[in-house]
Amino acid sequence: MKRIAALLSCALVIIGGTVVGAMAQDAKFGLEDIPEIKNKSALNTIVETGQVWDRIMPYIEEFTKKTGVKINVERVASPVVYSKENVELMGGTGYYDVVYVETAWTTEWSAYLHKLEELASKYDPAGVEGFRQDIAHHSPSILICGQAYGEQMVLPFYTYHMSMFVRQDVFDDPTEQANFKAKYGYELKAAATAKELYDQGEFFTRKKGDLLKGKPLEHDLYGLAMMAGAYQINDEISCRMWGKGADYATVVRDADGKLKEFVITKKDKDALKETFAEYKKELQWASPGCLTANFDFVVAQQGEGRAIIQPHQFSNCFAWTASIVKEKVPDGKLGIWPTVGGQPYTGAWSVGVAKASKNPEAAYWLVRYLASFECHQAVMKEGGQLSTRMDVLSDPMWHTAENKYPFGILCDYLIDSWKKQAAYVPNYWYFNTKAGGKVYEMQMNVFHKPMAGEASVDQAVQEVVAKTLELTSKFDKTVPIREEK
Amino acid sequence: MNANRARETLIDPTLSDQALAVVRKPSVWEILTSEKYFKWTLLIPLLLLLLVFMLYPLFYCIYYSFHEWGMQGDALFIGLKNYRQMLHDGSFMEALARTLEVLVICIVAELAIGLGLALLWNREFKGQNIVRGLALLPLLVAPLVLSLLWNFMLEYDFGAVNQILTAVGLGKVYWWSPQFALFTICLITIWQWLPFSIFVLLAGLRSLPRDVFEAAKVDGASGWYTFRRLTLPMLSPLIMIIVVLRTMWLIRLFDPLYGTTRGGVGTELLDWIVYRTAFVYFDVGYGSAMAIFSLFLTIALCAVMFRLLMKSLGVIK
Known part of the structure; x- marks a missing residue:
């Protein structure tokens, strides 16, 4: 009897220990875990305007209530964030304590940001290990985007990882499928190659009165909707460049994995030339308005039922597009797929602590809180943006019958895409150079030129190469860059 | 004491x-x-x-x-390197040429239409105060807001302008095509600044001495002759003021691009390239050289025009 009791006790201890252990492992960092902050100086930060930050403001107020640290939040249009922060960071004014960062700028700004693990070891009772445990819930590839030279500089807030949106109801229509197969000789499915995308663009571009799903169209229809304006075209081109296994410059490392040099290889140049040519050819299946379009226009194009495919679109526009489709095309439904080549442009708006901050302690805790499960749930549920936390995306609430479309399939796409892409992200050139932000802005302007007929494809490639060399040599003195002739 | x-x-x-x-x-x-x-x-x-x-x-x-x-x-x-680079920079030269093109188009259009409307509105008519009040509106709206509004209104598929044109059977116009975009920028600018020319010229017309015109009428001068020989010369100082001020403002034209093309489709102007260089690439040295060039260009153009203004006022010969 005693033996049985002892065995039962042991079993209970083991089960209890396992449950407590699991709970402890699953316990998520929250406001209650923030210790007493000694430095009460107010923090300044700058973020974008828009719904997501409207919804996060009450959480920031909660942070102030808990810690006694006032947060002054300056809100500007997203294109202004970079220049305002850049001036303050480079000037070392310390004006912004918490910095809002597009991941392409992380390495560029790394000299002006605190390494988060150093702050964790200084201020966090759970230490670096506790910090690592909590951030491990974030997408592995997005976390890499927020690193500079292997150090975590920023934590993600919401993602704009790209994807391809198709009108799934049209792709699944038997008449359309049969007609497509009869014309091109292969099945109609989300395009995985440039040729497939071109064919689909051509196939779906129709005039008013033509049939779609057996019904006459009330307006002209375009196969594709693209953002060829001098603003977001570079993100589209990045999808295709990375998808070809190329980049704007190849990252070369030494045997220890340290950055050795950047080389604009012949392969990179050929891939860029090919990408420009493909993109330009595809544009003929898009509305002429695409030449000056940003994301909002293309979302409207597909949402209103005037385009079938958005070949490269920010995933955080998926639910928005789906809601317009629901209203304007009652039997319409969207599908989300990887972009051609399977390596979509990736990244996230993130938050970091400025080195010149007057109060790095409070800034660290605010950054941690903004990246926490609680805030990221609010980002998804209330703000309509996409969390980068796998535990938020895996939450059963997004996978119920009611939420599966559009949220469930969107969450599944992101988790799957990030897992597949994580191996490639560390070598994406943007995330390794200090000139990333400058080159990124230059590309917006130059990539648009061949599409608008301002330059030929060859001229545009030459200009991109020359300006990439010039800007990188000027703004990244740590890693040399050269062109392979 | x-x-x-x-x-x-x-x-x-x-x-x-x-x-x-x-x-x-x-x-x-x-x-x-x-x-x-x-x-x-x-x-x-x-x-x-x-x-x-x-x-x-x-x-x-x-x-x-x-x-x-x-x-x-x-x-x-680096001495004069930035200035040398500027002279060999194709993008900069193209932006400069476009700026001068916009300058000429806008000033000519604003003066011609402005003078026409000022002459028309220089008569008493029913509802004149309402018309004049409404005409001032474009000047009261922030230029950036206006450019964003025009961007939506001129959008190819969903824009109000193309919807109206389609409704009346004229078909869509691709306002932001590479061929039209610069003229569309001019159109937005002219639309906003036309009231300035109208009201300056209207004020001038109202202050012209009546006796001179009555004498011309008595002498049997035709309307065209009176306009050419009396109205226009008397308004010339005001015209010169409009030209000088608009030259200064147009060389710095920036807002209509920010809300629309962002310098794309062949619309990059002088101030946009300065902004892009200095505040996007943060190439402060080169951007400063461009800005200084822009400043001296404005000074030179305005000096010439100011001299013409003084001549028209009879201050110098």
């Missing part, structure tokens, strides 16, 4: 109050408000503001135009 005053003024303590009053040193307030210094009292605060907010940035800009500096580390002196 006398002793105190004597210490203050270092004047012989034996002097009477009356004598002291005559020779004592004037107070600071008295000096500032004296006839001799009053003009400086009024001018100095303004000059200080100019020095801090105009001259200091100008000299700063000139200084950096001779340096290479990306807001990191020390600026490197």
Whole structure:
């Protein structure tokens, strides 16, 4: 009897220990875990305007209530964030304590940001290990985007990882499928190659009165909707460049994995030339308005039922597009797929602590809180943006019958895409150079030129190469860059 | 009392109050408000503001135009390299040519349409106050907001303008095509600034002496002759003022691009390329050289026009 009791006790201890252990492992960092902050100086930060930050403001107020640290939040249009922060960071004014960062700028700004693990070891009772445990819930590839030279500089807030949106109801229509197969000789499915995308663009571009799903169209229809304006075209081109296994410059490392040099290889140049040519050819299946379009226009194009495919679109526009489709095309439904080549442009708006901050302690805790499960749930549920936390995306609430479309399939796409892409992200050139932000802005302007007929494809490639060399040599003195002739 | 005053003024303590009053040193307030210094009292605060907010940035800009500096580390002196680079920079030259094109198109259109409407509105008509009030509206809206509004209105598929054109059977116009985009920018600019020309010219027309026109009428001069020989010459100083001011403003044209093409489809103008270079690439040295060039271009053009203005006013021959 005693033996049985002892065995039962042991079993209970083991089960209890396992449950407590699991709970402890699953316990998520929250406001209650923030210790007493000694430095009460107010923090300044700058973020974008828009719904997501409207919804996060009450959480920031909660942070102030808990810690006694006032947060002054300056809100500007997203294109202004970079220049305002850049001036303050480079000037070392310390004006912004918490910095809002597009991941392409992380390495560029790394000299002006605190390494988060150093702050964790200084201020966090759970230490670096506790910090690592909590951030491990974030997408592995997005976390890499927020690193500079292997150090975590920023934590993600919401993602704009790209994807391809198709009108799934049209792709699944038997008449359309049969007609497509009869014309091109292969099945109609989300395009995985440039040729497939071109064919689909051509196939779906129709005039008013033509049939779609057996019904006459009330307006002209375009196969594709693209953002060829001098603003977001570079993100589209990045999808295709990375998808070809190329980049704007190849990252070369030494045997220890340290950055050795950047080389604009012949392969990179050929891939860029090919990408420009493909993109330009595809544009003929898009509305002429695409030449000056940003994301909002293309979302409207597909949402209103005037385009079938958005070949490269920010995933955080998926639910928005789906809601317009629901209203304007009652039997319409969207599908989300990887972009051609399977390596979509990736990244996230993130938050970091400025080195010149007057109060790095409070800034660290605010950054941690903004990246926490609680805030990221609010980002998804209330703000309509996409969390980068796998535990938020895996939450059963997004996978119920009611939420599966559009949220469930969107969450599944992101988790799957990030897992597949994580191996490639560390070598994406943007995330390794200090000139990333400058080159990124230059590309917006130059990539648009061949599409608008301002330059030929060859001229545009030459200009991109020359300006990439010039800007990188000027703004990244740590890693040399050269062109392979 | 006398002793105190004597210490203050270092004047012989034996002097009477009356004598002291005559020779004592004037107070600071008295000096500032004296006839001799009053003009400086009024001018100095303004000059200080100019020095801090105009001259200091100008000299700063000139200084950096001779340096290479990306807001990191020390600026490197490179002499005239930035200016040489500018002269060989195809994008800069194209932006300069486009700016001059916009300058000519906008000024000619604003003057021609403005003068026409001013002549039309120089008569009494029913609802004139409402029409004039409404005409002022474009000037009261922030240029950036206007450019965003026009961007939506001229959008190819969903824009209100194309919807109207389609409804009346004219078909869609691709306003932002590479062939049209620069003219569309001109259209937005003209639409916003036309009221300025109209009201300046209308004010001029209202102030013209009636007797001269009555005399011309008595002499049997035709309407066209009167316009050509009387109205136009009398309005010429105002026309020159419009040309000078609009030249200065148009060389700095920026807002219509920000809300629409962002310099794409062949619409990059001088100020946009300066902005892109200095505040996007943070190539402060090169951007400063471009800005200085833009400034001196404005000064040169305005100097020529100012001379013409003075001639038209008869101040110089």
